[in-house]
Amino acid sequence: MPLPELKAILNPRSVAVVGASANTTSWGYVYVRHLVEYGFKGNIYPVNPNYSEIMGIKTYPAVKDIPGDVDYAISCVNSSQVMPMLAELAAKHCPLVHLYTARFSETGRKDAAELEQSVLKFARSHDMRLIGPNCMGLYHPGLGIAFGYNLPKDSGTVGMASQSGGGASGFVHIASLRGIRFSQVFSYGNALDLNECDYLEYFLEDPGTKIICLYVEGVKDGRRFFNTLKRATKIKPVIVLKGGKGDAGARMTSSHTASLAGSYRVFETMIRQAGAVSAADYEEMADLVVAFHYLPPVKGTRVGIIGGGGGPSVMAAEACEAAGLNVLPLPDDMRAEMKTRGATVWDWISNPVDLSIIGGSGISDVDMMHLFGKHPDYDLIMVNFNEMVGVTLSGDRFKMAPLAVKGYAQAKEKYAKPFIVVVGERGLVAEQYEDWQWKTIAEARSELRKAGIP
């Protein structure tokens, strides 16, 4: 379909929720509630013959009873009711339907797969595009449409298309904790009509989207996907997470979205040749988004590392080396400058800079940031916050964390080099939850985020 048209229908001004409900645990309720909570400005039309209102919003017995146009319909009815619903929506010239409704081809059952084909045939012959079936649909914070609780209400620059709805909302949440916001997210399930290529084309042209994330289990048209991906990566970074890399995963994609996972080796080669970046899992996709969002271009692999005790410094050096970075020893002129400034450890200190060594030496971690920052031999600066050791140091020392973050932020502003701070992810137990140390770490994380430091 021509892109301008796709663009128009993906920005609806009226939404019908067919199969709406007052039962708060049903998705027929949740979709209506999200439209209200996320502030959808257009008309909301819940449809259900058993209610006159849901959440105080007038509810219609059937689609045909809706007085105005329907730009977008969210289907929460059972699969057996989808065909009659589509007929009514077609009569109103509804251009876009999100089929939250599931139990089609992904069940592996013949009759369900046949029904799915009838749905497609009907939509194609009535100028109606479909998102899904078997998916969560649209998260568009700018319009006030969402598919989960606790997703950010403000917009950002990351676009995502995902065959998994749970994966999409989980990922939005993970990334949001790290300061990332989204332009639009499509959870598109079985990709019966609109598929990964359509969403990719949409994001590629969308000026509000600067980074594209894809979670795909199967690709409908390999040639078109490769070509679209190649076009997209010329303009903006595209990160691809593939579901179904091995046997167990592939079996799972089949029962999840009826996707044929294909050979992962072939897929990975295609991704690389198209100039996109592969993510191993959701966590790595979040790391990649964070890097693309916050960092200036990384011009080389030579990294200066600061912080951590001895053991953690050794581990940091090894992790960086294993990732292909060059943990360059300190150059002579940097050592000479340290000596001039009276640092007693000028000949001993190494890269990574072990903070337990420089303590009391007359040179601080922030001083080291400036030395790395201005030295042409280093392309990238990394601070190991090492909060787990921090909490075992005295209270007074640990309270200096916010001060350190201020120093980091100032140094970061001064040099146009990529600069990151590593703060470990840590799952708290209830007993520790109220300890001030953990709150200090959470505050440091917030401050780093505000300073634009990933």
Next chain:
Amino acid sequence: MPLPELKAILNPRSVAVVGASANTTSWGYVYVRHLVEYGFKGNIYPVNPNYSEIMGIKTYPAVKDIPGDVDYAISCVNSSQVMPMLAELAAKHCPLVHLYTARFSETGRKDAAELEQSVLKFARSHDMRLIGPNCMGLYHPGLGIAFGYNLPKDSGTVGMASQSGGGASGFVHIASLRGIRFSQVFSYGNALDLNECDYLEYFLEDPGTKIICLYVEGVKDGRRFFNTLKRATKIKPVIVLKGGKGDAGARMTSSHTASLAGSYRVFETMIRQAGAVSAADYEEMADLVVAFHYLPPVKGTRVGIIGGGGGPSVMAAEACEAAGLNVLPLPDDMRAEMKTRGATVWDWISNPVDLSIIGGSGISDVDMMHLFGKHPDYDLIMVNFNEMVGVTLSGDRFKMAPLAVKGYAQAKEKYAKPFIVVVGERGLVAEQYEDWQWKTIAEARSELRKAGIP
């Protein structure tokens, strides 16, 4: 040295802190404070000519002024003062000295290395054993000796010897959040006298230690280490984390503890042949300790996985497969039982069991645990808690988390199979810290821990 003797001197009843201080940011203060705070029952003798008391404890001008025996001395003096201090300690027949004091061979300086050798020679000729130098020394919660704030005050069954002090206290903290407690931890730095073999022998014979963790940067006597390790692994699991695997790490171990890292390939082969387990980093060492501590023996690789949405289930299947586990498809007799019980998805549901599929099917996640638990084809059961998707579900649904944990705990008790729950580690930012969802996750984590579920 004969083991009974080592055992005696590692359980001191009087401690001198030489170079004690009232300056709260100095370790001369911190070691005294820890003895008080962790409840050391024996005599505490701070030594410093400039104070008459520290923290209300009578302070002595010099070691020779201490009225009683000194079983254990913690040296916080500068390296230049170590030799005179040792002379005084020798006069009192002190059998064990912990040299927190650093700046010996690890500086790479000739005079410092020579001083270190003099220290060793003196100790050897005066029946005095040394921990260190350049280390944090002893954490022995049972005796009330510690080297960091916020370490657990109660004892457990994990023994650790570590060349890194920061790494040791960080690791104790990481593991403690997961319910692990320690018998004793030795941070032993440069291993000038007592080395990894001595600590390993000690833990091997210590009835209170059930699991041994080692962080080693270099090994002083490869043959003895291999033989001791082989003896130890026959009795209890030994987990080894090696520092200095590559070039950058090896450079770092040299400036950290003057260790020659050697070839990691040779080292790894030795570890494996000795029957020990290698950890890639501190996080993996924590995972391994948790597994050895909580789980019954794992008899096979066939895993049943429950939970997560579609995408997370695909990722879980792939992670398990990549780790060498067998994500076995559901066997026919299990499907037949599901059908008999009226589960509408009996022919569709797969392993991993996608919770978004079984919702409303008449079969719950806890039901699936029982099915996997009693079925002979499964060796291991894993629940994907997937809290990141959980927080995007409705409040009411998410509040069911504690109930689910109760169900898990009951199922776990019923079957003698290893059972684990995967809850993602997540670093919070201050803004989210007070949200009830995160507290719910922390509480679920605590409840799992209480139920003995890793």
